[in-house]
Amino acid sequence: MAVSTPERSRAEGRARRAPGLGARRxxxxxxxxxxxxxxxxxxxxxxxxxSIFRRGIYGGVVYEATLDNFDRLLDPLYLRVxxxxxxxxxxTTVLALLIGFPVAWFIATRPRRWRTALLVVIVLPFWTxxxxxxxxxxxxxxxxxxxxxxxxxxxxxxxxxxxxxxxFPVVLGLLYTYLPLxxxxxxxxxxxxxxxxxxxxxxLGANSLRSFLTVVLPLTRTGVxxxxxxxxxxxxxxxxVPELLGGGRRQMVGNLIQVQFLEARDWPFGAxxxxxxxxxxxxxxxxxxxxxxRDRLEAA
Amino acid sequence: MRGMWIxxxxxxxxxxxxxxxGADVQKSDTTGGGAAETTAAxxxxxxxxxxxxxxSNWDQYMPRNLIPDFEKQTGIKVKLAxxxxxxxxxxxxxxxxxxxxxxxxxxxxxxxxxxxxGWAAEIDQAKIPNLxxxxxxxxxxxxxxxxxxxxxxxxxxxxxxxxxxxxxxTPDSWEDLLRPSEELKGRVTMLGxxxxxxxxxxxTLGFSANxxxxxxxxxxxxxLLETKKDLLAYxxxxxxxxxxxxxxxxxxxxxxxxxxxxxxxxxxxxxxPREGSDLWVDTMVVLESSENKDAAMQFIDFVLSPESGRGxxxxxxxxxxxxxxxxxxxxxxxxxxxxxxxxxxELLRGENxxxxxxxQPAWSRTVSEITS
Numbered sequence: 001m002a003v004s005t006p007e008r009s010r011a012e013g014r015a016r017r018a019p020g021l022g023a024r025r026x027x028x029x030x031x032x033x034x035x036x037x038x039x040x041x042x043x044x045x046x047x048x049x050x051s052i053f054r055r056g057i058y059g060g061v062v063y064e065a066t067l068d069n070f071d072r073l074l075d076p077l078y079l080r081v082x083x084x085x086x087x088x089x090x091x092t093t094v095l096a097l098l099i100g101f102p103v104a105w106f107i108a109t110r111p112r113r114w115r116t117a118l119l120v121v122i123v124l125p126f127w128t129x130x131x132x133x134x135x136x137x138x139x140x141x142x143x144x145x146x147x148x149x150x151x152x153x154x155x156x157x158x159x160x161x162x163x164x165x166x167x168f169p170v171v172l173g174l175l176y177t178y179l180p181l182x183x184x185x186x187x188x189x190x191x192x193x194x195x196x197x198x199x200x201x202x203x204l205g206a207n208s209l210r211s212f213l214t215v216v217l218p219l220t221r222t223g224v225x226x227x228x229x230x231x232x233x234x235x236x237x238x239x240x241v242p243e244l245l246g247g248g249r250r251q252m253v254g255n256l257i258q259v260q261f262l263e264a265r266d267w268p269f270g271a272x273x274x275x276x277x278x279x280x281x282x283x284x285x286x287x288x289x290x291x292x293x294r295d296r297l298e299a300a
Numbered sequence: 301m302r303g304m305w306i307x308x309x310x311x312x313x314x315x316x317x318x319x320x321x322g323a324d325v326q327k328s329d330t331t332g333g334g335a336a337e338t339t340a341a342x343x344x345x346x347x348x349x350x351x352x353x354x355x356s357n358w359d360q361y362m363p364r365n366l367i368p369d370f371e372k373q374t375g376i377k378v379k380l381a382x383x384x385x386x387x388x389x390x391x392x393x394x395x396x397x398x399x400x401x402x403x404x405x406x407x408x409x410x411x412x413x414x415x416x417x418g419w420a421a422e423i424d425q426a427k428i429p430n431l432x433x434x435x436x437x438x439x440x441x442x443x444x445x446x447x448x449x450x451x452x453x454x455x456x457x458x459x460x461x462x463x464x465x466x467x468x469x470t471p472d473s474w475e476d477l478l479r480p481s482e483e484l485k486g487r488v489t490m491l492g493x494x495x496x497x498x499x500x501x502x503x504t505l506g507f508s509a510n511x512x513x514x515x516x517x518x519x520x521x522x523x524l525l526e527t528k529k530d531l532l533a534y535x536x537x538x539x540x541x542x543x544x545x546x547x548x549x550x551x552x553x554x555x556x557x558x559x560x561x562x563x564x565x566x567x568x569x570x571x572x573p574r575e576g577s578d579l580w581v582d583t584m585v586v587l588e589s590s591e592n593k594d595a596a597m598q599f600i601d602f603v604l605s606p607e608s609g610r611g612x613x614x615x616x617x618x619x620x621x622x623x624x625x626x627x628x629x630x631x632x633x634x635x636x637x638x639x640x641x642x643x644x645x646e647l648l649r650g651e652n653x654x655x656x657x658x659x660q661p662a663w664s665r666t667v668s669e670i671t672s
Contacts, residue, residue, distance in 0.1 A: 058416055058655060059390065061394075084672070138538070142547045144545050144546050144547055164533075247533025249531070249533065255671075259494075261387065263494050265387060265390070
C-alpha cells in the first residue's frame with residue numbers, strides 16, 4: 001500500500017548499510033511472505049487460471065485454454081452492469097467524503113480523551129452482522145416501515161414514499177456500511193495536521209474557506225485518497241445491498257460474479273469478471289499511489 | 301509515530317471490509333435452502349473414512365433427532381456437515397474430485413449432474429426396503445427415472461402465495477403476477493434465482509421450464525421486462541414476511557415457504573396457476589467414492605421410514621414423497637397448510653426441473669438482461 005512507501009525505503013536504506021542481515025530478514029519476513037503467497041498470490045493465480053478455461057456441460061471446469069470469457073466480458077450487457085456499479089460506488093464515495101470529512105474533523109478536534117470513545121462509536125456497527133443491519137434497513141424503509149409510518153403520522157406525507165427497491169436505498173445502504181472506512185483515515189490525516197498551520201493562514205489573512213482549500217485539503221490529501229479507496233473498492237463489489245435493499249432489480253458487478261459462481265456454475269466466466277474488477281481496482285490504487293507519491297515529493 | 305494512525309486505520313479498514321464482504325447472503329438457490337436460517341460457514345467434512353458416515357445437508361433441513369435415532373438403531377456413527385446451497389456442496393465435491401462425503405442432499409438437477417459425471421453411486425435398491433413407502437410417481441421422476449442414482453427426500457412446487465384480504469378474487473394464473481391488476485401494481489414480488497425467475501413467463505408462453513431455445517428465452521425475457529415495471533422486488537428470502545407485513549400482496553413462492561407465511565397469517569393462501577408450474581425435488585445421493593455405501597443405503601432406508609418422513613413434514617411443512625408418511629399426517633396440519641394435501645398427481649402436473657447442461661450460459665445471460 002502506498003502509505004507504507006517511506007517505511008520501505010527506510011528499511012532498504014538500512015539493509016544497504018548492513019548487508020549481512022539477509023538471512024535474519026528472511027526469517028522475520030518468512031511468516032508474512034508465506035501468508036501472502038498462500039492467501040493472496042495463490043488465489044489470484046487460481047482466478048487467473050480459471051479465466052482461460054471454460055465451463056463444463058454440467059458445471060465444473062474443462063481445462064481447455066480459450067479466450068472466450070474475455071470476449072464475453074466486452075458484451076455491452078456486462079459493460080452496462082460494470083458501469084452501473086462504478087456509478088453507484090462513485091456516488092457512495094462522494095457522499096461518504098462529504099459526510100465523513102466533517103465527522104472526522106469533529107472527532108479530531110475533541111479533547112484527546114473523547115477521541116477514542118468517538119472512534120469506537122464509529123466502528124461499533126461492525127460488531128453486528130452486516131446481513132442483520134441490512135435487514136434492519138428494510139424494516140425501517142419499507143412502505144409500512146418506521147420512516148413512512150412516522151412521516152404519515154405527523155402528516156408530512158399522505159402516501160408512503162418509495163424508499164426501497166431502487167437506486168436510493170442501494171447508495172444509502174452502501175454509504176451506511178462503508179462510512180467508517182472513510183472516517184478512520186480522514187481522522188488519522190486531520191489529527192496530525194498541526195493546528196498552528198491553520199492559525200498561521202488566518203494570521204496571513206485567509207478566511208476559513210481559503211484556509212481549508214489551500215492548507216487543510218492539500219495536507220490531508222493522502223487521507224482523502226485512502227478513505228475514498230476504502231469506500232469505493234468494497235462498494236463496487238458488494239452484492240448483498242443491491243440484492244436486498246435494491247430488491248434485486250439491478251445487478252451490480254458483485255451480483256454478476258456471485259451468480260456465475262452460485263447459479264450458473266460458470267466458474268471460468270465468474271473468474272474472468274473477478275479479474276476485470278481487480279484490474280479496475282488496481283487502476284484506482286495506482287492513481288492513489290501517484291497522489292501519495294506527489295505528496296511525498298512536495299513534502300521533501 | 302507519523303503515519304502510524306493511517307496504517308492502523310488502513311489495517312482496521314481492511315479487516316472490517318473483509319468481514320463485511322464475507323457475510324453471505326442466505327440465498328436459497330434451491331427450494332431446499334430450507335428452513336429459513338442457514339449458516340454460511342459449514343464445518344468441513346474432512347475425509348469420509350474410518351467407519352463413520354459423513355453426510356452433508358442444508359442446515360435445519362432434517363429433524364433434530366433423526367441422526368441420533370439412526371445411530372442408536374444401527375450403531376453407525378454419523379458426522380453431519382452443513383451446506384448453505386447446492387452449489388456450496390457441489391463446489392466442495394469439485395475440489396475433492398467427488399470425494400469427502402458418503403451421502404449428500406442436493407436438488408434434482410444437481411443429482412442428475414452428479415450422476416452424469418460419474419460421482420453418484422448406483423442406489424442398491426435391495427438394501428433399501430423402505431423404497432416401497434415412496435409414491436409410485438416418486439420412483440419415475442424425469443431427472444432420475446427408477447431412482448438409479450438418487451432417492452427423493454422432499455418435493456413440491458412453485459406457485460402464487462397471496463393475501464386473500466388484499467387480492468380481489470382468486471388468482472389462478474401466472475398472468476395475475478406478470479400483468480398485475482391496478483391494485484397489485486408495485487405489490488408483487490418474484491423469485492430471483494434463474495429457474496424460478498423465468499418459470500412464470502415460460503409457462504405463460506406455453507414453453508418448457510427446461511427450455512434452452514434462445515428464441516423462447518428471449519420471449520420470456522421481454523415479458524419479464526414488462527413485469528419488472530410493476531414489480532416491488534425480486535426476492536428469494538423474505539417474500540413471505542413481505543406478505544405478512546403487508547408490503548406485498550401477491551408473490552411467487554415455493555409451496556413450503558408460503559407455509560411459513562400461512563403460519564403467521566392465516567389470510568395467506570397458496571395456489572398453483574393453471575398454466576402449470578414446476579415439480580422440484582430434493583434428493584439424497586450416495587457418492588461413488590464412498591467406502592461406506594452400505595451404511596449410506598441404511599441411512600436412506602431410515603429416512604424413508606414413515607416416522608422419519610412425518611418428522612420432516614412437521615419440521616419443515618414441506619411435502620415428502622413418502623406415501624406411508626403422508627397418509628398418517630395429522631389432519632390439523634393439512635387443514636392449516638392446505639398445500640400439504642396436494643396429491644402426487646397434482647404435483648406431477650408440474651414439470652420436473654432438469655439440469656440445463658449447455659443451455660445454462662444462455663439462461664444466466666437472460667437473467668442478466670432482465671436485471672441490468
